[in-house]
């Protein structure tokens with residue numbers, strides 16, 4: 001069980017209010033991702049839930065019980081740190097056993113759970129090594145193993161993949177998703193990488209300066225971003241946002257269209273046109289950066305990989321009209 | 336890590352320093368060993384005939400020799416225990432954020448900069464004196480019999496004075512080590528349900544092991560040769576109660592003018608220091624290459 005509720009939680013460091021009053025519910029078994037730019041308070045929020053920071057005001061409930069003043073150990077949550085925070089002088093086995101040793105779990109039960117976790121995480125061959133003798137990905141798995149054996153009510157991850165290289169990151173991403181499916185335990189995952197957020201989450205919480213900008217499923221956020229911030233943050237490459245005459249023509253203060261919702265065509269007959277700048281060839285797709293469109297400095301377009309334009313070519317752009325997002329003066333979505 | 340080429344270059348470049356250090360060490364050592372085999376007394380100048388093992392025989396069978404050995408070991412052991420335990424305690428205290436940490440740190444470090452003779456005199460006259468000393472006054476005002484420290488517990492008093500001087504050194508090294516401990520490790524342990532004492536035992540102490548090793552090794556080297564504190568307070572007495580090996584060597588060579596015997600004692604001290612060093616290295620050396 002692991003239903004986590006935040007009620008009017010605030011956090012200030014001295015004079016600085018990092019988290020203004022914030023309400024949030026994370027359902028049991030949900031994979032929630034906190035995402036937002038650097039310094040927006042994701043880690044702080046996670047540490048508040050973990051109990052590593054005290055709330056300035058408000059309440060944190062875990063399974064309905066008030067956990068606001070409980071010490072971290074009593075909350076039944078396990079955390080995986082960005083630096084892994086493994087104990088360097090203990091073997092992998094002892095690292096994984098540590099929380100159980102603290103909880104005075106019987107020896108044979110400890111061994112059973114260690115074997116189980118090691119098997120699930122491919123660590124069986126490394127149990128007698130020290131953390132210093134492991135690769136980054138293996139250390140990450142040890143840290144996860146240490147969290148699993150506690151059988152916590154919820155897992156907390158603070159940017160666990162940011163120290164890994166790109167290939168490994170994709171692999172570990174899948175492993176964590178898999179783990180979530182298997183354990184069906186609540187997980188809260190902090191990242192600033194919106195791809196991680198989109199691919200892993202049941203529910204994404206977009207934060208800006210401690211405020212929740214929007215909460216919803218990945219597709220909800222993708223299809224109906226509530227404001228320009230979320231619109232610009234979710235999706236890769238970013239949504240093209242523009243103001244001015246063209247936006248007015250569409251009946252909005254700010255209008256946005258995603259690169260994948262623009263088709264390239266003949267400049268003479270197209271809705272918009274511009275000059276091709278940089279082309280990024282990914283093989284399957286090509287991203288064109290288009291200038292001089294009269295919309296914004298740069299418009300990004302996603303085209304199939306075989307479409308070929310040279311730098312400086314004129315190009316026509318046809319947006320899918322039903323996929324244009326409209327926002328008002330305050331940046332809020334117009335339905 | 337290093338390539339073959341860089342290793343041989345490194346050897347070549349440190350060789351002048353190594354040669355110089357070796358000479359610095361070898362010349363006095365050889366002279367001491369040489370003198371220890373001569374009958375060489377300043378009261379009968381002139382002839383210094385070969386004496387064989389005579390000096391060693393007389394030095395070792397001297398009734399104060401046994402006492403000196405035990406006093407040396409008790410002194411070193413006692414001070415090490417006090418400074419390491421106390422140093423860890425102070426380091427833990429100073430590591431917490433609190434008001435006036437800067438000033439308190441300087442105050443804690445200060446005793447290390449006081450000369451041994453001066454600090455010994457301060458303790459002797461200001462604190463330990465049974466009539467005028469502060470401890471004596473406190474005892475008297477409480478209606479107790481003041482303790483005459485240097486007469487009743489001489490060795491303990493010396494241990495105390497020297498510990499007071501070395502505590503800052505241990506504190507400083509251990510504090511630096513403690514501050515290099517990754518806070519996330521402590522937080523992880525906290526999440527794992529470790530109480531403060533478990534965190535200390537399983538996380539902080541292993542992290543400090545290397546620093547503790549360094550403190551013990553360095554201090555042992557200096558503590559084997561404690562001298563000034565004994566000279567200005569007890570003169571090795573009462574009887575031989577505070578005579579350590581260094582002081583015994585001083586007595587033979589400079590009070591009895593017997594250079595040969597003093598040198599024999601010196602050679603003996605070198606052997607003792609090496610035995611202790613080997614023991615220490617065996618016991619805790621494995622911490623250093625972890």
Ligand SMILES: Nc1ncnc2c1ncn2[C@@H]1O[C@H](COP(=O)(O)OP(=O)(O)OP(=O)(O)O)[C@@H](O)[C@H]1O
Nearest residue numbers: 013016018036037038039040041042043044045192
């Ligand atoms: N101990 C502290 N004292 C004062 N200010 C702090 C403290 N910890 C965090 N802050 C401030 O709180 C804000 C949020 O920090 P936080 O670490 O939660 O950001 P974040 O969203 O995790 O960023 P990142 O993605 O870079 O990790 C920052 O502006 C930071 O400067």
Ligand SMILES: [Mg+2]
Nearest residue numbers: 042043044159
């Ligand atoms: Mg962070």
